[in-house]
Amino acid sequence: MQIVNHSELHCEWNWLKEQIIDSKLNWIHSSSQAWPYIAKLPGNTTIRRLYAAWSAVSYTCEKPSLLVSHGPRPAMYASTLAFGRLKKTPHLAFSFNFTQLPSSRRQMLMTRAFQSIDRFTVFSSMEKELYSHIFSLDPKRIDVLHWAVQPHRKSQLIKPIQDTHYLCAVGSQGRDYRVLMKVMSQLPNCRLHLVAYPENLLNLDIPENVTVHQHVSFTFAAALIAHADAMILPLIGSEVPCGHVTAVMAMHLGVPVIATDSIGLHDYLRHGDTAVLFPSNQAHALKQCLESFLDDPTHLRLCADRAFKFAQKYCVEERTVEYFQDYIEHTFGFTPIVTITSDSYSK
Incomplete structure (x- = not known):
């Protein structure tokens, strides 16, 4: 056959x-x-x-x-x-x-x-x-x-940048980088590394604490996620069937995820359990999530541990x-x- x-x-x-x-x-x-x-x-x-x-x-x-x-x-x-x-x-x-x-x-x-x-x-x-x-x-x-993916091991991914502590955002489909850039402009002491296409950033003001990477390899993106303090996954709405690839990659690497509360991700990310979720298009909500994480990362790291176990079993x-x-x-x-x-x- x-x-x-x-x-x-x-x-x-x-x-x-x-x-x-x-x-x-x-x-x-x-x-x-x-x-x-x-x-x-x-x-x-x-x-x-x-x-x-x-x-x-x-x-x-x-x-x-x-x-x-x-x-x-x-x-x-x-x-x-x-x-x-x-x-x-x-x-x-x-x-x-x-x-x-x-x-x-x-x-x-x-x-x-x-x-x-x-x-x-x-x-x-x-x-x-x-x-x-x-x-x-x-x-x-x-x-x-x-x-599902055949997961990377963090130990096999060489850190691609010099920053010791940073946040990352990776992906192009259904993303809301307008909200993310607004929030980052209000957190000048927080570093963000962003992987996206030029069309994702049209008419956006990029704050000085944000570094944009374009046309990079899959391995670079995976390594960037692996060594980040957390990954941010901002989506354009609450019913967006996007973000699975990067979410699952972060889960496998044990990286905390802060994401838009989209029902398209509910099979993977549950608020307070495997991630921290915020309402779509609400910059102040995302800012509060980031400030809470920066003040005390314990809760989100526990979420990442549970997300890792979930991904290892199902994804x-x-x-x-x-x-x-x-x-x-x-x-x-x-x-x-x-x-x-x-x-x-x-x-």
């Missing part, structure tokens, strides 16, 4: 191939990053996506297969181009997440395409409710799985492997052999 991965990721990537080694499974990856010669054509991004989707669907016609589309856009293209050819091929839409909801026209196209997909995997309960409503999907077809690659094992067993009637095992680690 074939596992056909369909994504916009690097061509060499093949999801769980190294963890699930069952000889009954043959792994294939169809990526929109393939066909580099198309890059010179007008509208090359769309053409690449179409090629990748058509290639993925074609693979499923060769022998019994499972199609796994990673992200909503690949899922839409594959389902649309299938023209009914996937009736006997299960289609899993994994990592089904929108950082920005589609326009009304695209929403209509997606709603039609998504009806033929068997299951969807999202990373928060809020997204399950939201997407089932927006795309007219039966909630029973949507599974909630915690965002690890083993849970994703288990989920996919169960999906294959339910769909095809056998449990594939895996190599990954639970591995406790220290911060």
